[in-house]
Amino acid sequence: MSRPSSTNLAVSAIAASLVTPAAPLRIGLIGFGCVGQGLYDILQHLPGFGAEVRRIAVKNPDKPRSLPKEAFSFHADELLQDRELDVLVEVIDDAAEAFRLVSAALCQGRQVVTANKAMVSQHLPELVALQREFGGTLLYEAAVCGSIPVIRTLDAYFGQEPLRSVSGIFNGSSNYVLTRMGEDGSEYAGALVEAQHKGFAETDPTLDMAAFDPRSKAVILAAHAYGVLLQPEQVLNLGIENVSATDIGYAAVANQKIKVVAGLYLLPDNQLTVFVTPQFVDRKSPLYTVDDEFNGVVIEAEYAGTQFLRGRGAGGHPTGSAVLADLAALRSSFRYAYPKLAAPTLAYTTDLEIEIYLRTDDELILDQLGFTDITEEADEDGYIVGFVPLDALLQHRDRLRKAGAFVARTGNVRPATHATDALELAEAE
Ligand code: HSE
Numbered sequence: 001m002s003r004p005s006s007t008n009l010a011v012s013a014i015a016a017s018l019v020t021p022a023a024p025l026r027i028g029l030i031g032f033g034c035v036g037q038g039l040y041d042i043l044q045h046l047p048g049f050g051a052e053v054r055r056i057a058v059k060n061p062d063k064p065r066s067l068p069k070e071a072f073s074f075h076a077d078e079l080l081q082d083r084e085l086d087v088l089v090e091v092i093d094d095a096a097e098a099f100r101l102v103s104a105a106l107c108q109g110r111q112v113v114t115a116n117k118a119m120v121s122q123h124l125p126e127l128v129a130l131q132r133e134f135g136g137t138l139l140y141e142a143a144v145c146g147s148i149p150v151i152r153t154l155d156a157y158f159g160q161e162p163l164r165s166v167s168g169i170f171n172g173s174s175n176y177v178l179t180r181m182g183e184d185g186s187e188y189a190g191a192l193v194e195a196q197h198k199g200f201a202e203t204d205p206t207l208d209m210a211a212f213d214p215r216s217k218a219v220i221l222a223a224h225a226y227g228v229l230l231q232p233e234q235v236l237n238l239g240i241e242n243v244s245a246t247d248i249g250y251a252a253v254a255n256q257k258i259k260v261v262a263g264l265y266l267l268p269d270n271q272l273t274v275f276v277t278p279q280f281v282d283r284k285s286p287l288y289t290v291d292d293e294f295n296g297v298v299i300e301a302e303y304a305g306t307q308f309l310r311g312r313g314a315g316g317h318p319t320g321s322a323v324l325a326d327l328a329a330l331r332s333s334f335r336y337a338y339p340k341l342a343a344p345t346l347a348y349t350t351d352l353e354i355e356i357y358l359r360t361d362d363e364l365i366l367d368q369l370g371f372t373d374i375t376e377e378a379d380e381d382g383y384i385v386g387f388v389p390l391d392a393l394l395q396h397r398d399r400l401r402k403a404g405a406f407v408a409r410t411g412n413v414r415p416a417t418h419a420t421d422a423l424e425l426a427e428a429e
Helices: 006-019 034-045 078-082 095-107 119-134 148-157 172-184 188-197 212-226 245-253 318-332 363-369 390-402
Strands: 023-032 051-057 087-090 111-114 137-139 163-169 255-269 269-281 292-302 307-314 354-361 375-377 383-389 406-415
Touching: 006 111, 023 034, 023 078, 023 318, 034 051, 034 318, 034 363, 051 078, 078 095, 078 111, 087 095, 087 307, 087 318, 087 375, 095 111, 095 119, 119 137, 119 212, 148 212, 148 292, 148 318, 148 406, 163 212, 172 292, 172 375, 212 269, 245 255, 245 354, 245 383, 245 406, 354 363, 354 390, 363 390, 383 390, 383 406
Parallel strands: 023 051, 023 087, 087 111, 111 137, 269 406
Antiparallel strands: 163 255, 163 292, 255 269, 292 307, 354 383, 354 406, 375 383
């Protein structure tokens, strides 16, 4: 038998170190809801990954759970104090408490993974600053579009390239409801209950149906894709709480579907606009076939051209899969570079007009929105199509919701009437 050469020994040593991490990653898991259980289950099935859920913290001691009561701590702060934990994974749905825990962990210079889009979108500037000051790392791929690796794609791959637009379906629950209504003629309320039972919806489903959730995701992507830090309230969010069979039928007659589309668009003069609304989508769009709880993201890059990412956007296992990927990334010392934040060049604007379909019986709202142009009107179905200032929609979004109005974008935009230049958004082809 020949003796192994020193080269062979070196190669085997490298291979072993690549395959087997030195010690299992010790995880402190805060939250054991849909995502927490999804991650726990995935790790049980992947012993080779080399991670161990050492401690789990939950809030309510009396809630029935799939693990015995002794498996849990009821004080998340105990996990913060446990310096033997290598990583804290925060997957609770209380954004204020999540920020308290995550910021405290970052002040200790720790490694943290979160899935909390509301928390990240509300506190991104502080979270970036805490990482820089104390040397910790925060990853949050699971916060945007479930299993789709969109944040890392924008931050690491497209970190230098200008992007004309990033748009897509960022919410699984509302897409599920629209799919059921469109394909099976389901009632809105029944379809929403199904989305809740399947573990897609937030604890408060208004966040999904009124498009607060995809708005949080759009705000997070604005930082990575464009280096623009926004507060969620700056972004228009209109949802599907008031959608009816009339609206779905109107789309179907034109061979279109209604989808809740989040759009981040680069405009002339180094301006960026962002909004989240229902939109009529035709067969030419890659989003047309993104149904059920799936999400889709279209990236229009200056040099790469169009890219399309599609995957499950909600549910315990798909979202747990994104947390798993973040854990692996932490192990190889990955952190977000926020490359476009380093030299911000874009200004945020809402000074444009968008063409909408509006169905309402509230005459006052029609007046308040200030249509500048009417393209189509049908009194018998109570809808009107025309251009309105985006600022007017922002101002009246709560009233539109409460008045039972349904709004969908046609896809046409133009400069505000006082502007002179033409405007074209880089929509997905
Ligand atoms: N409620 C969210 C959705 C979960 O429906 O998309 C994933 O963020």
